[in-house]
Amino acid sequence: xxxxxxxxxxxxxxxxxxxxxxxxxxxxxxxxxxxxxxxxxxxxxxxxxxxxxxxxxxxxxxxxxxxxxxxxxxxxxxxxxxxxxxxxxxxxxxxxxxxxxxxxxxxxxxxxxxxxxxxxxxxxxxxxxxxxxxxxxxxxxxxxxxxxxxxxxxxxxxxxxxxxxxxxxxxxxxxxxxxxxxxxxxxxxx
Ligand code: 5GP
Numbered sequence: 001x002x003x004x005x006x007x008x009x010x011x012x013x014x015x016x017x018x019x020x021x022x023x024x025x026x027x028x029x030x031x032x033x034x035x036x037x038x039x040x041x042x043x044x045x046x047x048x049x050x051x052x053x054x055x056x057x058x059x060x061x062x063x064x065x066x067x068x069x070x071x072x073x074x075x076x077x078x079x080x081x082x083x084x085x086x087x088x089x090x091x092x093x094x095x096x097x098x099x100x101x102x103x104x105x106x107x108x109x110x111x112x113x114x115x116x117x118x119x120x121x122x123x124x125x126x127x128x129x130x131x132x133x134x135x136x137x138x139x140x141x142x143x144x145x146x147x148x149x150x151x152x153x154x155x156x157x158x159x160x161x162x163x164x165x166x167x168x169x170x171x172x173x174x175x176x177x178x179x180x181x182x183x184x185x186x187x188x189x190x
Pocket of ligand 1: 018019027060100125126
């Protein structure tokens with residue numbers, strides 16, 4: 001997605017060799033037009049995957065997911081990050097290690113918002129080590145549903161997440177793929 005890559009180059013800032021800050025259009029301030037365009041790309045790629053529902057992870061996956069759900073005319077739900085385990089039968093829950101916060105959280109989905117015949121598209125803002133996406137996929141599979149695709153806004157391809165998702169056989173589509181980060185340096189795969 002050319003406009004996203006331009007935006008990353010113009011407004012993104014590599015904090016170090018692994019963390020990219022994109023607060024001015026994705027993680028803090030949100031550029032709604034750019035989010036809508038992301039939705040157009042996700043729809044185009046996933047339109048023939050038989051998707052019935054979209055899941056995202058709070059909070060930065062929400063904006064591109066709303067725009068995708070709108071254009072694909074599908075329901076969406078937000079996976080919640082809880083600090084502790086909920087001990088009742090009404091939710092699916094799995095422990096995820098946070099790349100940016102260096103801590104664990106409980107990713108949570110109400111049983112009301114998924115069913116075993118769903119084909120799910122998971123969307124998130126970043127793919128680093130793959131913990132968040134794999135956690136989301138575990139929740140989908142706990143419900144007996146199928147992961148029909150994973151849409152990522154910014155993939156840091158030099159970290160292990162992409163490889164892990166590929167090894168599991170998931171269909172991953174990323175709007176921007178970064179091959180290298182460093183001080184004043186952002187390189188893309190293509
Ligand atoms: P993973 O679970 O793949 O290791 O990391 C993905 C999650 O960590 C995303 O949901 C995102 O919130 C956060 N994340 C990972 N890398 C970055 C990064 O470089 N910049 C920002 N802003 N968030 C990141």
